[in-house]
Amino acid sequence: AQSVTQLGSHVSVSEGALVLLRCNYSSSVPPYLFWYVQYPNQGLQLLLKYTSAATLVKGINGFEAEFKKSETSFHLTKPSAHMSDAAEYFCAVRRNFGNEKLTFGTGTRLTIIP
Amino acid sequence: KAGVTQTPRYLIKTRGQQVTLSCSPISGHRSVSWYQQTPGQGLQFLFEYFSETQRNKGNFPGRFSGRQFSNSRSEMNVSTLELGDSALYLCASSLALAPETQYFGPGTRLLVL
Secondary structure, rough: EEEEEOOOEEEEEOOOOOOEEEEEEEEEOOOEEEEEEEEEOOHHHHHHHHOOOOOOOOOHHHOOEEEEOOEEEEEEEEEEOOHOOOEEEEEEEOOOOOOOOEEEOOEEEEEEEE | OOOEEEEEEEEOOOOOOEEEEEEEOOOOEEEEEEEEEEEOOOOOOOOEEEEEEEEEEEOOOOEEEEOOOOOEEEEEEOOOOOOOEEEEEEEEEEEEOOOOOEEEEEEEEEEEE
């Protein structure tokens, strides 16, 4: 089985501050991990993905995430928050195994304080 | 390349009716997945199609069904609508099955009255 846990359903940071959104995964085989962002009334947009090539993954809009196998984590970070980063963020896992589905975490709503 | 398109974008139905939603994947993508998103349950997987065959199915009642055509376009159908079916229905396409990256459409917002 596979699953992801996102710690913190709501996170608030000041504009210009560090953004840290937490994601821990559970998978019996090496996983592929993804971060998606959803703006109000829109679908999900892929931010970045880990596919075992490099543990530090850089994505769009200045976001990056580091795969840490020992901690089973894939936290999303951005050095300096911008007002346009306000959205909901989803971590997802998909095992490279058979017809595995994409499994999402419960999401973290990020609020940026001016 | 054009992204994933979903039609209609908004829909209002009444209980007991049935509804069909459509999804056109990114050109060249052969896999289409459907998800239901609600505030209470989050993102839940409905089913995945590849080469016109259902390859994976989530835990939804038989009222929810889907199909994929030879051009990879997909439809999902919900029969005998219930109030709880009100949700954002998202379609995602990928080149192939796991672990290929899925790209999402804007969704169809369904309101059941």
